Every structure is written in C-alpha cells, then in structure tokens.
Amino acid sequence: MLEIAQLTRRFGDNVAVDDVSFTVPPGALTGFVGGNGAGKTTTMRMIMGVLAVQSGEIRWDGRPVTELDRRSFGYMPEERGLYPKQPVFDQLVYLARLRGLPADQAKARTESLLERFDLGARGKDKLESLSLGNQQRVQIAAAVIAQPSALILDEPFSGLDPTAVDSMVELLREYTEQGVPVLFSSHQLDLVERLCDQLVVLAAGRVVGQGSVDELRTSGGTRYRLVLDGDAEWLREHPGVRVVDGAGPGVLFEVDSGGTDVVLKEALSRGSIREFAEVRPTVAEIYREVTA
The missing domain is CATH 3.30.70 (Alpha-Beta Plaits)
Structure with missing residues (x-):
C-alpha cells in the first residue's frame, strides 16, 4: 500500500500541491488525472524523492517511505531520462545492473522486454534513431526492468499507437495481478475509464474527486x-x-x-x-x- 497523506509543496508563493491525500492500493491501477499545472507531476516527484516534501508524509506499507523503498519503485518521469546516443540494449542492461540485477539476468530481462515491445531487432540502435513512440516503449521498459514493487508512471501512454497501448495495458495488468500498486497520470480520459480500478482527480493542487469510476458516477x-x-x-x-x-x-x-x-x-x-x-x-x- 502506498499512502499519500496531506502532502504539500510550494514554489515561492505558488502552492503546487495543497494538502493532497490518497492511497494506491496493492494490485490496483490508480489513474491520476487533472489539467496542466494541477500538481500531478509534482506529487509524483515527491513520491519518488526527486522533490522534497515540505509538509505531509508518504507511507509505504504503513510506515514512512525510505530511500531503500524507493529504489524498488519503477518510475517513468514526465521528461524522459534515457541517453539518446547510447544503444537501446546497452543502456537497459546498465539500468538493470544499477537496480541490482546480476549481469545475466539484466541481459535476459532486457531481451524479454524488447521482444515484448517489438523492438528486439533495434537493440543495437541508438535511442535517438527510434521514433518517438518507440522511444516511449524503451522508457516503459526502463521503468519495469527490475521487477518493481510499485510503479509511478507519468503519462506512460503518450505517443503510443493502439497496439503499443494494448501491450502496455497487458504489462501493467500482470503487475497488478502480482499485487503491485500502480499510479499513472494521463490526459486520455477514455483510456483511464477503461483501465482504472480507481481515480484521483486533481485541480489547482487539490484532490477534488477520488474513488472508483462507479463511485464517482x-x-x-x-x-x-x-x-x-x-x-x-x-x-x-x-x-x-x-x-x-x-x-x-x-x-x-x-x-x-x-x-x-x-x-x-x-x-x-x-x-x-x-x-x-x-x-x-x-x-x-x-x-x-x-x-x-
């Protein structure tokens, strides 16, 4: 269980996240929706420790989250963070090794994910040579490369074609079936409606609605x-x-x-x-x- 309790973050006089509280239950897909500037990305960055929490608390399994906990979280940032001039296969193996996988497991995991996203033949290509949609697939692979205990994904479906969306959905469902909590943001509300077990709606930094789709309806x-x-x-x-x-x-x-x-x-x-x-x-x- 990932719990967000009364989280607040200010940038000068601007309150970007204002007393935000919600939970991401194990084995559930939680959609995080809101307009540009609503506070979604800032909240996700605080969950991952990229930004400091000024007020409130993030809890994992009922206790304050630690840096060790966060190392096991899979994270896909809004601004993609891979290396454009490095071969796709090499950098995924490198990221897996950073997350503690032995070399043979890192290579096997990379091969499996690239095949899954129809990129098996592109492993030696530099990332920048791929289309934006395929770069997005590689970024998704990087988020799940080390079998994460939780997934925090900022706009994971952006730029994906329908086939890639279906592959991504299948992958996320496999993790929720294993009890992994998944939080993802998206502007594609029809997709959110189809996929999510619950929603959290943000506006002007505050939670203005949360619950299952039926509960909100x-x-x-x-x-x-x-x-x-x-x-x-x-x-x-x-x-x-x-x-x-x-x-x-x-x-x-x-x-x-x-x-x-x-x-x-x-x-x-x-x-x-x-x-x-x-x-x-x-x-x-x-x-x-x-x-x-």
Whole structure:
C-alpha cells in the first residue's frame, strides 16, 4: 500500500500541491488525472524523492517511505531520462545492473522486454534513431526492468499507437495481478475509464474527486434523458428538476429522490414519450464537473 497523506509543496508563493491525500492500493491501477499545472507531476516527484516534501508524509506499507523503498519503485518521469546516443540494449542492461540485477539476468530481462515491445531487432540502435513512440516503449521498459514493487508512471501512454497501448495495458495488468500498486497520470480520459480500478482527480493542487469510476458516477446524482414528440422545455420549470443539457424535444436532467414518476406522468399528459433512460456520465464528464 502506498499512502499519500496531506502532502504539500510550494514554489515561492505558488502552492503546487495543497494538502493532497490518497492511497494506491496493492494490485490496483490508480489513474491520476487533472489539467496542466494541477500538481500531478509534482506529487509524483515527491513520491519518488526527486522533490522534497515540505509538509505531509508518504507511507509505504504503513510506515514512512525510505530511500531503500524507493529504489524498488519503477518510475517513468514526465521528461524522459534515457541517453539518446547510447544503444537501446546497452543502456537497459546498465539500468538493470544499477537496480541490482546480476549481469545475466539484466541481459535476459532486457531481451524479454524488447521482444515484448517489438523492438528486439533495434537493440543495437541508438535511442535517438527510434521514433518517438518507440522511444516511449524503451522508457516503459526502463521503468519495469527490475521487477518493481510499485510503479509511478507519468503519462506512460503518450505517443503510443493502439497496439503499443494494448501491450502496455497487458504489462501493467500482470503487475497488478502480482499485487503491485500502480499510479499513472494521463490526459486520455477514455483510456483511464477503461483501465482504472480507481481515480484521483486533481485541480489547482487539490484532490477534488477520488474513488472508483462507479463511485464517482453516482456521487453527482443520477441523470436521465427524456425525449418527447413535442417540446420538453416545460421541464425546466418543473419542481425538483434541474435540466443539465438539451433543448427542444430532448433534455438531460437530474431530479430529486423519487421524482421520476411525477415527471413521467406529466410528460405522458403532454403527448408521447420517445425515450426515457438513466444516463451514466463518462469519466470526461465527471472530470469536467469536479474541476469546474
């Protein structure tokens, strides 16, 4: 279990991370989402010890995290940190050796990961000769080269094609099945919705939403779509109803508890109902609401 407790970080007068608390459970994919400047990268850097914690605490297995703990974490930074003029295979072996793997295991692990990401034939090539997407694959391989106890990944899917995304997802799932906690940031909200066991939403340095996708969907209240043969604008004046979107014959609305029967009765009295359905918001819609 990785725990973030009341974490705060300032840069001069700017509060980049403001009393942030959340957990990354073992065996779970936790999506870390927020706009540019929300504080995601700063939080990840503090988790990894790249930036000092000014207030709050990071805990690993119920105790303050140590540098020894962090050595076992796999980290993919926002600014990629590999060597552009070194051969891909050599530098992955070098990074594995730095993490304590014996030479034979480091080479075997490197070969396995490069094959997995369809880069087996590019091991002797310099990193800078690869496409940006393939450089991203190498960076991912570097993050997992030493069988990490936790994974902290800043925008790991950026620049990957759909095939590489699927390979990355499969790899991450293998780690969560082993009980490894995984925290990753992403602006690809449709991907986050599909993958994540839980979400943490940041805005202006503060946590504005967290929980599973289903929990976040229900926290804002249930919504309904009503489409009539005639005009549905009268619903805007109906007691206990809040119209969220739409005009003319179709509207999206929220209603006080137990109020849908009254709405339907009124709608039937005005003509035929073409559609009435409960609507589950997407992660993108949830994100827009909690960060507004």
